Amino acid sequence: MKTTKTSYRTAVHDAxxxxxxxxxxxxxxxxxxxxxxxxxxxxxxxxxDFGPDRVRDxxxxxxxxxxxxxxxxxxxxxxxxxxxxxxxxxxALDQIVNTAxxxxxxxxxxxxxxxxxxxxxxAGRQLAAQHSHSLEPxxxxxxxxxxxxxxxVEDAYGMLGPALxxxxxxxxxxxxxxxxxxxxxxxxxxxDISRAAVRxxxxxVSLITYGGSLPKTLDAANELSLSGIDCEVIDLRVLRPLDDxxxxxxxxxxxxxxxxxxxxxxxxxxxxxxxxxxxxxFYDLDAPVARVCSAEVPMPYAKHLExxxxxxxxxxxxxxxxxxGERP
Numbered sequence: 001m002k003t004t005k006t007s008y009r010t011a012v013h014d015a016x017x018x019x020x021x022x023x024x025x026x027x028x029x030x031x032x033x034x035x036x037x038x039x040x041x042x043x044x045x046x047x048x049d050f051g052p053d054r055v056r057d058x059x060x061x062x063x064x065x066x067x068x069x070x071x072x073x074x075x076x077x078x079x080x081x082x083x084x085x086x087x088x089x090x091x092a093l094d095q096i097v098n099t100a101x102x103x104x105x106x107x108x109x110x111x112x113x114x115x116x117x118x119x120x121x122x123a124g125r126q127l128a129a130q131h132s133h134s135l136e137p138x139x140x141x142x143x144x145x146x147x148x149x150x151x152x153v154e155d156a157y158g159m160l161g162p163a164l165x166x167x168x169x170x171x172x173x174x175x176x177x178x179x180x181x182x183x184x185x186x187x188x189x190x191x192d193i194s195r196a197a198v199r200x201x202x203x204x205v206s207l208i209t210y211g212g213s214l215p216k217t218l219d220a221a222n223e224l225s226l227s228g229i230d231c232e233v234i235d236l237r238v239l240r241p242l243d244d245x246x247x248x249x250x251x252x253x254x255x256x257x258x259x260x261x262x263x264x265x266x267x268x269x270x271x272x273x274x275x276x277x278x279x280x281x282f283y284d285l286d287a288p289v290a291r292v293c294s295a296e297v298p299m300p301y302a303k304h305l306e307x308x309x310x311x312x313x314x315x316x317x318x319x320x321x322x323x324x325g326e327r328p
Contacts, residue, residue: 007182011157012042012174014188016080019160020050023078026164029056029065030082030118039084040120040179066092066117070100073115078164083119086173087133100169101144112167116160121149122175122212122262123310129298132306134262136173136211137269140240145169147240148193151214153183155237158191166193173239175212175262196243198250202232205320206250208273209260210236213311217260220316229320239269247273248280255286256323260311265293287323292316 019026028043034057037044047055058065062083069081083089089096100113123132140147146166150156156174163170170193199214200221209217214235221231232250236242251257257277259270270291277289295309 003184003186005182006153006185006188007180008153008156008174009040009042009179011153011188012160012179013044013046015157015160016043017046017049019080019164020046020054023164025076025078026080027054027056027072027077028080028082029058029069031058031060031084033057033082038082040174040176042179043082062088062092063095066095067099069115069117070095070113073113074103074111078114078116080116080118080160080164083117085131085133085176086119086121086135087130089117089119089135096139096145096169096171097142101142104168105144113169114164114167116163116170116172118172118174120176121173122177123294123299123306124177124212126301126303126306128301132299134211134264134294136239137263137267137272139171140242140269140272142240145171145240146193146238147171147173149173149175149211149237149239150191151175151178151211151235151237153181153185154188155191157188159193161190162193173211177212181215193238194241194243195238196246197235197237198232198246199235200231200233202230202254204230204254205256205258205323206232206234206247206254207258207260207316207320208234208236208247208250210239210269211262213260213262216311216313217316219313220320223313223317224320227326229324229326231320236269236273242273242276244276244280247276251277251281252284255284257285258290258292258316258319258323260292260316262294262311264296265291266296268293290319290323292319
């Protein structure tokens with residue numbers, strides 16, 4: 001099969017383009033998505049291709065334009081709403097949590113809100129405390145929405161179509177550190193947005209992660225293999241609802257687990273997955289579940305401090321070695 005080197009950014013762009021092309025109900029809206037081409041260049045050229053009725057620049061009001069997207073979804077459109085960064089989505093929490101997520105329940109099933117909200121997440125680019133959040137666990141806490149975190153080029157493309165087909169709200173988190181990554185891929189196709197993915201098979205320990213931490217986790221697994229520790233890497237990719245079967249099947253096989261999560265440790269998705277492992281596979285464990293998370297501080301601006309605050313490959317390696325009593 002012929003492959004082409006494709007970037008994560010290009011995959012997002014092509015998914016948006018194909019969605020707009022294939023379904024006249026799809027509209028894209030958000031800050032700078034039109035004339036500027038998107039803050040991360042993911043929508044470059046789409047305004048010229050589809051016009052201002054389909055690709056709309058919005059005022060700087062997340063509360064307002066997410067609400068407009070919800071109204072559009074209720075009236076038959078399939079809106080894709082881009083929120084520039086996850087911290088700005090806090091201004092629209094009322095719309096997402098109290099309206100979009102709740103309307104099906106509150107209407108007794110009479111209404112659905114088929115909206116897709118995309119946003120950039122994560123740290124690593126020296127954007128300091130206000131633009132370096134990993135708030136995926138907040139959204140994964142909310143019934144009524146589906147939460148996705150594409151970590152590969154294939155998922156960056158393949159998750160959007162199924163998300164638009166979902167009758168309920170879907171929130172997609174795109175890690176800022178992934179936009180410039182690229183890989184050789186074949187024909188891009190829709191992704192199953194109900195399952196986690198096994199990115200590396202192994203027998204000794206399950207490394208469970210998502211989003212921007214996946215490349216670091218795979219690097220750690222490769223490094224650990226040199227010392228004889230065979231890691232299985234699970235990419236959660238669907239943060240709500242979690243795929244318990246894939247998680248627990250892996251832990252029952254390897255008997256050890258390390259959670260890698262860029263969110264803060266307290267109240268993190270890693271904490272939720274740890275609880276589920278303890279509930280569902282406690283007697284299969286040969287060691288306590290370990291977690292590698294961001295330091296419990298607002299993200300520093302200085303590069304060396306930012307790197308120290310985030311999960312990094314050496315920290316993952318050390319956490320795994322501790323489970324086996326092999327840390328130097």
